[in-house]
Amino acid sequence: xxxxxxxxxxxxxxxxxxxxxxxxxxxxxxxxxxxxxxxxxxxxxxxxxxxxxxxxxxxxxxxxxxxxxxxxxxxxxxxxxxxxxxxxxxxxxxxxxxxxxxxxxxxxxxxxxxxxxxxxxxxxxxxxxxxxxxxxxxxxxxxxxxxxxxxxxxxxxxxxxxxxxxxxxxxxxxxxxxxxxxxxxxxxxxxxxxxxxxxxxxxxxxxxxxxxxxxxxxxxxxxxxxxxxxxxxxxxxxxxxxxxxxxxxxxxxxxxxxxxxxxxxxxxxxxxxxxxxxxxxxxxxxxxxxxxxxxxxxxxxxxxxxxxxxxxxxxxxxxxxxxxxxxxxxxxxxxxxxxxxxxxxxxxxxxxxxxxxxxxxxxxxxx
Amino acid sequence: xxxxxxxxxxxxxxxxxxxxxxxxxxxxxxxxxxxxxxxxxxxxxxxxxxxxxxxxxxxxxxxxxxxxxxxxxxxxxxxxxxxxxxxxxxxxxxxxxxxxxxxxxxxxxxxxxxxxxxxxxxxxxxxxxxxxxxxxxxxxxxxxxxxxxxxxxxxxxxxxxxxxxxxxxxxxxxxxxxxxxxxxxxxxxxxxxxxxxxxxxxxxxxxxxxxxxxxxxxxxxxxxxxxxxxxxxxxxxxxxxxxxxxxxxxxxxxxxxxxxxxxxxxxxxxxxxxxxxxxxxxxxxxxxxxxxxxxxxxxxxxxxxxxxxxxxxxxxxxxxxxxxxxxxxxxxxxxxxxxxxxxxxxxxxxxxxxxxxxxxxxxxxxxxxxxxxxxxxxxxxxxxxxxxxxxxxxxxxxxxxxxxxxxxxxxxxxxxxxxxxxxxxxxxxxxxxxxxxxxxxxxxxxxxxxxxxxxxxxxxxxxxxxxxxxxxxxxxxxxxxxxxxxxxxxxxxxxxxxxxxxxxxxxxxxxxxxxxxxxxxxxxxxxxxxxxxxxxxxxxxxxxxxxxxxxxxxxxxxxxxxxxxxxxxxxxxxxxxxxxxxxxx
Numbered sequence: 035x036x037x038x039x040x041x042x043x044x045x046x047x048x049x050x051x052x053x054x055x056x057x058x059x060x061x062x063x064x065x066x067x068x069x070x071x072x073x074x075x076x077x078x079x080x081x082x083x084x085x086x087x088x089x090x091x092x093x094x095x096x097x098x099x100x101x102x103x104x105x106x107x108x109x110x111x112x113x114x115x116x117x118x119x120x121x122x123x124x125x126x127x128x129x130x131x132x133x134x135x136x137x138x139x140x141x142x143x144x145x146x147x148x149x150x151x152x153x154x155x156x157x158x159x160x161x162x163x164x165x166x167x168x169x170x171x172x173x174x175x176x177x178x179x180x181x182x183x184x185x186x187x188x189x190x191x192x193x194x195x196x197x198x199x200x201x202x203x204x205x206x207x208x209x210x211x212x213x214x215x216x217x218x219x220x221x222x223x224x225x226x227x228x229x230x231x232x233x234x235x236x237x238x239x240x241x242x243x244x245x246x247x248x249x250x251x252x253x254x255x256x257x258x259x260x261x262x263x264x265x266x267x268x269x270x271x272x273x274x275x276x277x278x279x280x281x282x283x284x285x286x287x288x289x290x291x292x293x294x295x296x297x298x299x300x301x302x303x304x305x306x307x308x309x310x311x312x313x314x315x316x317x318x319x320x321x322x323x324x325x326x327x328x329x330x331x332x333x334x335x336x337x338x339x340x341x342x343x344x345x346x347x348x349x350x351x352x353x354x355x356x357x358x359x360x361x362x363x364x365x366x367x368x369x370x371x372x373x374x375x376x377x378x379x380x381x382x383x384x385x386x387x388x389x390x391x392x393x394x395x396x397x398x399x400x401x
Numbered sequence: 402x403x404x405x406x407x408x409x410x411x412x413x414x415x416x417x418x419x420x421x422x423x424x425x426x427x428x429x430x431x432x433x434x435x436x437x438x439x440x441x442x443x444x445x446x447x448x449x450x451x452x453x454x455x456x457x458x459x460x461x462x463x464x465x466x467x468x469x470x471x472x473x474x475x476x477x478x479x480x481x482x483x484x485x486x487x488x489x490x491x492x493x494x495x496x497x498x499x500x501x502x503x504x505x506x507x508x509x510x511x512x513x514x515x516x517x518x519x520x521x522x523x524x525x526x527x528x529x530x531x532x533x534x535x536x537x538x539x540x541x542x543x544x545x546x547x548x549x550x551x552x553x554x555x556x557x558x559x560x561x562x563x564x565x566x567x568x569x570x571x572x573x574x575x576x577x578x579x580x581x582x583x584x585x586x587x588x589x590x591x592x593x594x595x596x597x598x599x600x601x602x603x604x605x606x607x608x609x610x611x612x613x614x615x616x617x618x619x620x621x622x623x624x625x626x627x628x629x630x631x632x633x634x635x636x637x638x639x640x641x642x643x644x645x646x647x648x649x650x651x652x653x654x655x656x657x658x659x660x661x662x663x664x665x666x667x668x669x670x671x672x673x674x675x676x677x678x679x680x681x682x683x684x685x686x687x688x689x690x691x692x693x694x695x696x697x698x699x700x701x702x703x704x705x706x707x708x709x710x711x712x713x714x715x716x717x718x719x720x721x722x723x724x725x726x727x728x729x730x731x732x733x734x735x736x737x738x739x740x741x742x743x744x745x746x747x748x749x750x751x752x753x754x755x756x757x758x759x760x761x762x763x764x765x766x767x768x769x770x771x772x773x774x775x776x777x778x779x780x781x782x783x784x785x786x787x788x789x790x791x792x793x794x795x796x797x798x799x800x801x802x803x804x805x806x807x808x809x810x811x812x813x814x815x816x817x818x819x820x821x822x823x824x825x826x827x828x829x830x831x832x833x834x835x836x837x838x839x840x841x842x843x844x845x846x847x848x849x850x851x852x853x854x855x856x857x858x859x860x861x862x863x864x865x866x867x868x869x870x871x872x873x874x875x876x877x878x879x880x881x882x883x884x885x886x887x888x889x890x891x892x893x894x895x896x897x898x899x900x901x902x903x904x905x906x907x908x909x910x911x912x913x914x915x916x917x918x919x920x921x922x923x924x925x926x927x928x929x930x931x932x933x934x935x936x937x938x939x940x941x942x943x944x945x946x947x948x949x950x951x952x953x954x955x956x957x958x959x960x961x962x963x964x965x966x967x968x969x970x971x972x973x974x975x976x977x978x979x980x981x982x983x984x985x986x
Contacts, residue, residue: 094842103841113865113873117532154444154453155606165443229665237653237668240629344654346441346628354441359838 071383075376082372083143083365087136090364097152097359139365148366153358159366162351167333167370169242170340170347173263174332177270182325185275189282190314196287204279212276217338220269224342239265242346266343270336274328278321285317292316319390326382330375334367428635431983433647433976434670434950436660437463442626447613449571450529451606455613458631459652461968462673466633466650466976467615468569469641471500473977474969476861477960479754481566482974485514485616485640489566492549495557495912498565502546507638508572509615516542521573521580523550528583528602530593533568536561559917560862560909567968572614579605618642618977619650629654646982664689670950673942673966677810678735681943689945690954693737695750696942697859697965700733700815701870702935703844703852706887710781710799711850717932719777721767723826724819730938733815737943741936742766746928747866747921748857749939750963755863760922764929774826791827800829801850806837815937816853844874845882856936859967863921864909870934876902887933894927901927942966952984 063069102116142149148159192201211219228236243249244258289295290313298308333348340350348367355363439445439458448454455464465473471486481489489500506514523540526533536556543549550565573580582601591598613620618641619633633650636642653660653669661680663669665687675696676684685691702720704711711717726740743752744767745760752761783791783799790798805816813834820830830851835843843849854874858865868877874884889901901924908920928934942965946954953975955961961971975981 094839094846099841099845100838103838113868113877117877151444154440155448155451156446156609157444157453162443224662225665229662232666235668236662236666237629240653240659242628245627245629341655342659344629344659351441357838 068384071380075380078376079369079372082376083369084136086368086372087139087365088132090361090368091132091135093359097361100357100359101153143369148369149362151355151360151363153355153360153363159363162363163348163366163370166346166348166351169345170334170349171332172259173266173345173347174270174336175329176263177267178274178325178328178332180267181271181275182278182321182328184271185278186282186314186318186321188275189279189284190286190309190317192279192283193286193290193317194309194313196283201283205283208276208279210276211272212274212280214273216269216273216336217342219273220265220339220342223265223269240344262345266336266339266345269339281321281324282317285320286313289313289317315389319386322385322389323379323382326378326385327375329381330378331371333374334371428637428648429646430648431646431986432649432651433981433983434651434653434668434947435463436653436655436663436669436672436674437631438656439626439631439652439654441628441654442623445623445626447610447623448606448608449569449576450525451608455569458626462966462970462973463633463650463652464569465968465973466617466619467613467621468571469506469616469639470567470569470968471502472566473974474563474567474861475961475964475974476969477963479861484977485570486566489562491557491562491912496552498550498552498557498562499543499547500566502548503640504546506616506640508574509613509620509636509638510572510574511638512572512574513545514570514616515545515573516548517577518573519548519570521576522568522571524580524583524587525571525576525605526568527587528593528598528605533561533564555910557912558910559912560864563860563862570616572616574614575610576608579608615639618645641977644979645976646979646986647976664945664947667947667949669945670947671972672945673970675734675811676943676945678737681735681737684945690948691943692946692954692957692962692971693941693943694962694971695748695859695965696940697748697967698855698857698869699738699741699748699939700812700853700937701856702816702819702937703849703854703870703874703885704887704934705847705850705852706885707847708801708850710783710793713781714931715777715781716783716799717935718765718767719774719781720823721932721935722770722774722777724822724935724937725769726938727769729815729818729822732818733938734811734940734943737941738811738938739941740938743925744929744932744936745925746856746871746936747863747925750965751861751866752925754861755866755918755921756925757918757922760925764925767932771826778827785827789827790829798829799827801831802833803830803851803853804833804835804840804843804849805853806840807834808837811940812853812855819853819935819937845878845884847883847886853937856934857939859965859969862909863917863924864905867905867908867921867924867928871928872902872905892927892931892933894930899923899927948984950984951981952986953981955980 064073102113139149146160148163151157151159151162154162188204192198192204195201224236227233228239239262242259242262243255244262247255247258249255295308295312298312303312334352336347337349337353339345340347341353344350348370351363352367354360355367437458437460439460440453444453445458446453449456449468455468459467465484469485472481472483472489474480475482483489483503485502485506486500487503489498491498502514502516502519508514520540520542523531523533523537533550536553536558538551538553538556541549541551552561579601582604586595586597586601589597593599593602612622615636616639618635618639620636621631621633625632625634630651630653633652635645635648653663657674657676657680660669660672660674661676664672664684681691702724704717706712721744728740730738730740739749742749743756743761743764745752745756745764747755778791783793786792786796786798792798803816803820805813807813817832820832824830833849840852841854844852844854854870856870858869860866871885871887871889875887875889878884890903892899892901904920904924904927908924909917911917944966948954955975961974964971964974972981
């Protein structure tokens with residue numbers, strides 16, 4: 035018979051079971067590359083926004099003073115007339131402490147409220163951005179796509195057939211036009227083709243669309259939108275295509291020296307395949323980052339060009355806001371530009387990883 | 402047969418009587434092609450009192466075409482021309498001012514313009530702290546068309562008259578409720594420090610009329626506001642609807658840079674923008690007629706009085722002698738400027754009217770005289786060093802900065818030329834170009850040695866002329882802004898101390914012209930002797946007037962061109978009276 039003996043209770047060994055908690059979850063989340071990049075982006079936006087908030091308020095002249103100076107100088111008003119026309123009209127209290135203005139701004143921002151324009155009573159900054167952003171995105175965005183695409187194709191051809199007449203001609207033209215500022219180009223086009231040669235009526239290319247056409251998804255309206263965007267787009271394309279072309283040419287030449295191109299040629303692959311799959315794809319990589327940055331800056335438009343053509347874009351509004359010291363509108367537009375630049379950089383990062391597996395691998399190892 | 406003729410005759414008569422007035426009310430043909438930097442669609446509203454409203458969008462030149470003022474001032478004859486008012490004047494003891502609205506004056510909604518509209522206008526203005534309420538006690542309707550403005554003690558003046566007669570009148574149909582609330586707030590004894598007053602001020606600012614009710618011959622809706630241009634359309638109910646000759650006023654958006662090509666291409670007939678001399682020359686070469694009117698101001702050299710040696714009157718006088726103002730004018734704005742002659746503190750175009758001839762003769766006109774300038778410098782204790790530069794007893798040169806707004810072509814040209822001339826004379830001045838907002842702010846906060854801004858005013862009164870720049874940059878500033886750092890309440894002149902601030906404030910008070918002259922004469926002498934600022938030149942507004950679009954443009958010597966730009970711009974009178982018409986009419 036066996037005796038049943040009772041073993042004294044042994045202390046249970048501690049089982050190393052990880053209890054899920056918030057901190058661990060956050061730690062794991064932080065290790066995720068995409069989340070990390072996204073949060074870094076948000077922090078960058080907050081930092082830039084805070085910086086610009088304080089910087090623009092350090093600009094000399096308050097909205098009220100700027101308006102009085104403007105009215106006296108440009109409208110020949112007396113001081114009393116200018117003061118009266120200005121002082122009571124602005125929704126702005128210059129004596130409110132700066133830190134309270136900042137907290138007002140932040141609390142509004144959290145609620146998605148960018149406040150009202152100081153100089154345009156009762157008009158919200160969000161409505162200004164929503165009204166004008168699409169025009170800039172369309173015009174500058176379309177121009178960027180065109181100049182990038184054309185620049186890539188021409189640069190590729192120039193690099194591949196280096197020294198040809200085509201290469202020499204386009205290199206010369208690109209060098210010249212990339213050295214001319216866009217506003218000079220716009221002025222020349224207006225004065226030569228509009229005033230001297232009278233190929234078009236200057237008034238007919240101002241604005242965003244023919245005001246006599248009822249807005250709607252009609253051929254007439256869309257055609258008018260394209261017509262009015264044509265000249266600004268042409269100027270954006272002309273002023274930026276030279277840089278894309280020359281950069282792509284340079285990148286192509288450097289890629290052509292790689293061993294895998296020699297191997298591809300030795301394998302007897304068609305010229306077209308070598309050009310597109312081997313040279314083009316690899317030569318384009320350095321330009322993707324620049325494209326992403328450019329996409330970010332699309333949002334800001336081109337201040338001078340939009341002003342010259344009275345194009346209803348965000349850049350023109352930024353110019354007006356800066357001139358009038360409209361802090362809230364400036365703040366809102368800077369926020370949108372900052373967000374666009376930050377997130378387009380993130381997208382560029384991701385796109386590079388997608389295009390170039392070596393970069394993706396590096397990131398995985400890092401994380 | 403006879404009866405048939407009779408019936409036909411009667412019918413013709415009846416239709417004629419009915420049809421003729423209708424024909425007279427047809428919109429005129431042709432379009433006025435002007436420009437104004439109005440607010441873009443989306444930020445544009447039809448509130449007469451708010452930012453982004455009529456004042457911003459139509460400015461001093463075009464607003465009167467939709468909202469009439471009682472009168473328009475003619476500089477050549479020193480008389481008012483009635484717009485909304487048919488008669489006006491002070492009462493016998495100058496305790497009140499009255500004007501009567503023209504019989505038949507109507508709003509675009511078909512209602513008559515009444516004295517209640519005027520009372521409501523000023524009731525709303527009171528909440529907005531209008532200048533008029535610094536001298537007015539009350540505004541009341543005497544009858545359907547007559548309004549009385551009761552002055553505070555000593556409030557009557559010709560300046561007060563102007564501020565009453567130049568105020569745009571708004572419709573009670575739009576603003577009556579707000580005006581009623583305004584009167585209630587005042588009746589309750591509230592002041593601008595009270596929450597009720599401030600809340601009403603905000604309500605006025607936020608009010609958005611659905612439509613514009615116009616008393617002028619033109620009106621518009623928000624649909625007429627485009628990105629590139631806005632259009633004011635003729636309306637039949639105004640007292641001026643039958644005299645104006647343009648069916649539309651088309652206003653291109655933009656400033657000088659945007660409007661220049663439009664002028665050259667003939668798509669813009671008249672512009673009030675400031676064009677640089679080279680652009681004006683290109684207009685002339687293109688065959689575009691140019692008219693010159695006073696701009697009501699010119700560039701002035703301003704001193705920081707705490708920066709030596711500008712606290713020394715002799716040095717300031719020497720500088721006035723050393724600068725060739727005719728050259729400065731030419732470089733400032735080509736033929737569109739003239740060197741200051743009288744140095745009286747009042748524009749040359751107004752000095753003979755506002756000052757006595759004996760005073761004008763007695764003033765030092767500071768002709769360009771380098772010997773006289775050198776003598777003043779030596780009297781101030783300066784000598785020339787080997788390099789020809791003026792140095793004080795310790796050998797210090799006058800090394801200072803001249804701040805100017807880089808983006809104002811006229812002011813920057815004036816400042817740069819003055820710098821060059823003074824350096825040639827023996828100063829050591831460095832140019833400091835800033836964006837215009839920063840340049841203005843530098844004066845406010847005293848962050849400058851020498852600077853440039855405007856002097857004079859497009860006003861027919863001595864007060865506004867003297868006010869700019871000396872009061873504007875010393876007392877009309879925030880508490881923490883020292884400006885020129887000049888104590889204008891203690892100014893020495895011929896052994897006596899004067900409160901120049903007080904003197905300028907009161908110079909145009911009262912109705913006695915002789916007394917006003919006497920006060921203005923003394924101020925002119927004080928300013929002239931002390932040279933507290935150097936008025937470099939008086940600018941003209943050289944404005945394109947394309948006669949291929951506009952007919953009837955008066956000859957260059959027409960008295961109407963005595964009027965300056967601003968709210969008394971000659972075009973206002975010429976359009977209202979039908980002198981100007983579409984070319985080819």
